[in-house]
Amino acid sequence: MESSAKNKELYQDMVKKASPNSHIFKNCIKAFVVGGIICCIGQFITNYLKELGLTQNDTGIYTSSVLIFIAALMTGLGLYGKLGKFAGAGSIVPITGFSNSVASPAIEFKKEGFVTGLGAKIFIVAGPVILYGILTSVIVGIIYYFLK
């Protein structure tokens, strides 16, 4: 049982053979359906708000806010985690997934206080998305400025 480079390589092959793979096709279908439903709900809200006479810009903001609220509420009730287990990327990619990734650490780290716990850890999952999202938008903005 020497952990030589050759044995390590052989072992990686053994691990690969012994480890079951996730059901990618089944998961993709589930993600497609659930993600689609979430987007349909968003579209439904948008149409409804338009009916009420809101402008295009305002409907976008209100629709996002409603979806974010629903997902945060579902996270608090312990439902979004269950949805995520079923849907995978289908519930992570829409804006509701972003809401869940902020709300769940907020709940988890509340016990360590509102500043050192909740405050410091709230973006532990969403932080990279926010940072690199903003960074990308700045870069794209600069490119756009020069190409315009």
Add this chain to the structure above:
Amino acid sequence: MAKHIGKQSVKFESKISVISTASTVGTKEGEGPLGQYFDVVLKDAVDGEDSWEKAESKIAKDNLSLAVKKAGLTMDDIEYIFSGDLLNQGTGSAYGIRDLKRPFFGLYGACSTFGESMCLGSVMIESGGASKVLVGASSHFCAAEKQFRFPLGLGTQRPLTSTWTVTGDGAAVLSKDGNAPFITGMTTGKIVDFGVTDANNMGAAMATAAADVILANFKDFGISPDYYDLIITGDLGYVGKDLTIDLLKKEGVDISKNYTDCGIEIYDRESQDTHSGGSGCACSAVTFSAYFFDKMKKGELNRILFVPTGALMSSTSVQQGESIPGIAHAVILENSFEEVI
């Protein structure tokens, strides 16, 4: 005095008796196949406390006390406590044990901690340094997820190779006087690292350490797998169990006939959705304390090799791209005691 055997084993000369055990588990474990064997099944994950970490400490304290009570002793009779857990700086154990006011060694061997506790507790008795010691280990699913993985409410999918951390505490009172079963020997494991980096496949990371220490046990004592009624690893799960069997087959040893893993025994993976099985310090600790101890007491098992397994990584080491080192300690438990030649 204990006898050093082979490269890394010890044969005890004293009759180190396991006079009592106690097990406390969470609701999920209580609903599992071993549910009826546990002493206490908690109603919820916080057990009356306001955080999971505090709950783990309370579970540890209550369960250690229960083991002492079941032995017909009081805490004052206990000369040392050996215990550990998964939380940073061992707070899961220490915060519970501070109220017990007994001399304490806090241990960390990741999920192999119960094996480490049993080994060192036995050495303490064998040395004459104590006549009664309390050994234990605890873990908590929610607290472990929070420290090692993601917030509980985050909607993610767990890979099929992942395991489920057992909530609970397993404890045993070891004594120089008492009835069977006895701890008659031990093989201390080496840190073994075959370069597994996937923190969602701990069974694979630890299987090499388990195979290594089991092989060492056979070599040091000059025995073969059928010497034992059962060989029991700690928390390798389905993936790790298969790998351990394959690794040992390559070394010319077949343990497939009398080998199981606590992580497989504790949950029903179909109905409980636990994927590869159970894990955590409590996995081997409660499964031994509740189930295998009972089987030995009834004489259904008379000689076992109990091998709690651990992965010695932290969330920081994983983020820095380090591989996951495994460790395992083998404890020999027998109903008959043969004098050392």
